[in-house]
Amino acid sequence: VKSGNFMSYDFYxxxxxxxxxITLSGAVSVYFERVLKGTTTPHTVWDRNIQLAVMSGITFVPISLAETRGKWIxxxxxxxxxxxxxxxxxxGILVALCVRYTDAVMKCLATCxxxxxxxxxGAVWLGAPVDFVIGVGSTIV
Known part of the structure; x- marks a missing residue:
């Protein structure tokens, strides 16, 4: 939001x-709950987190190495x-445990x-501004 104009491009x-x-978070939470609770294979939350970490590493480590150009990562x-x-x-581990032992709706409510x-x-203790944009963001979630 630039110069008080709440209808700017950045706001939209x-x-x-x-x-x-928010939409993707809800959809992924439901899918993740299904994966954790609906499979017949005995995978734990820790197994799933390790699987996700390995896939993230395979994806992002080469990108990080390319961006650092030989420097220490x-x-x-x-x-x-x-x-x-x-x-x-x-x-991430707390979210996985929350979904494992409760459900995706409780996870989303806790996040909101x-x-x-x-x-x-932040407004009370740190004096953070509470303007229209912050109000809209809090209302959306």
Missing amino acids: IGTGATLLE FANLGWVSMSVAFLGALG ASIVLTTVL
Whole structure:
């Protein structure tokens, strides 16, 4: 949103991307729940996470190596970046466990509650702005 114009191109792109992400997240959650609970093979949550990690590694390690051009792959990452990556991985494991032991609807409700709670606490404790765009984003989820 530029200069107070709420009908700018960026606003529409951001809103559309958020709606797409929410739709895909719900669909993937239901599919992931089906994979975890509906298969007859005795795969655990850990087995599935390792499978996903290997496929991600096969996809993204060559891309990362090509982008670093011979430098150490973690050369530009500080401790904050590594901590965020670790928390993201931990969040993925928590989501998988949540889906395994409850269901996809509870996972989506927990995600929505965390987004709204983060918005409210950020406004109260950190003085983060709560404007029209933040309100629309929280309402969408």
